[in-house]
Amino acid sequence: MKIRVHVRIIPRTGLLDPEGQAIAHALSALGFAGVGDVRVGKAIEMTVEATSPDAAEASVRTMCERLLANPVTEDFSIKVERA
Amino acid sequence: MKIRVHVRIIPRTGLLDPEGQAIAHALSALGFAGVGDVRVGKAIEMTVEATSPDAAEASVRTMCERLLANPVTEDFSIKVERA
Numbered sequence: 001m002k003i004r005v006h007v008r009i010i011p012r013t014g015l016l017d018p019e020g021q022a023i024a025h026a027l028s029a030l031g032f033a034g035v036g037d038v039r040v041g042k043a044i045e046m047t048v049e050a051t052s053p054d055a056a057e058a059s060v061r062t063m064c065e066r067l068l069a070n071p072v073t074e075d076f077s078i079k080v081e082r083a
Numbered sequence: 084m085k086i087r088v089h090v091r092i093i094p095r096t097g098l099l100d101p102e103g104q105a106i107a108h109a110l111s112a113l114g115f116a117g118v119g120d121v122r123v124g125k126a127i128e129m130t131v132e133a134t135s136p137d138a139a140e141a142s143v144r145t146m147c148e149r150l151l152a153n154p155v156t157e158d159f160s161i162k163v164e165r166a
Contacts, residue, residue: 008091008126023127023151032146034132043091043126044106049117063115068106 003048003056004081009069010041044068053080086131086139087164092152093124127151136163 011017020038027035050056057080069076094100103121110118133139140163152159 006091008089010126010128020127020129024129026150027146030146030150032142035146036130036132038127038129041126041128043093043124044103044121045093045124046103046107046121047119049119059115063110063113063118067109067113 001050001052003050003053005046005048005056005060006079006081007044007046007060007064007068007076008041008079009044009064009074009076010039012073012075013039015073041074042068053082056080084133084135086133086136088129088131088139088143089162089164090127090129090143090147090151090159091124091162092127092147092157092159093122095156095158096122098156124157125151136165139163 017039019040023040024035024038046060048056048059050059057078060078064076064078065071094103100122102123106123107118107121110121129143131139131142133142140161143161147159147161148154
């Protein structure tokens, strides 16, 4: 079955995130008050051919560990669309 | 109250996504078969000061429309952490 999987890769807490800081400043300049701790990472969506949603999640977890995320600087989370 | 909000910004379906294609090729080269339609966008997390989760979501929606997303080329979705 074809399964749509969503991955979110975000810089680890405590690491500098200049892009997040730039967005926080830009939002403040546009008049949005009370915005803080902005972190910017990658959102990846893909369709995976797998026997079950759990198998798809396990496969995408391996992809994150081997290619998509940097385990030293980034955290990732995976969400599987269950039809 | 301080509310954590997650935003996902993804290139619209039908638009060319070279970064997604590059990831699809790299995954294939690493031996992951059956991966298709990879799309890469931005994941943004922020803490918003708002009176309610719904108010936080409305505020972040305006931020997406005015700054964070390009409405011509990108779709966005917003998820509010409800404590």
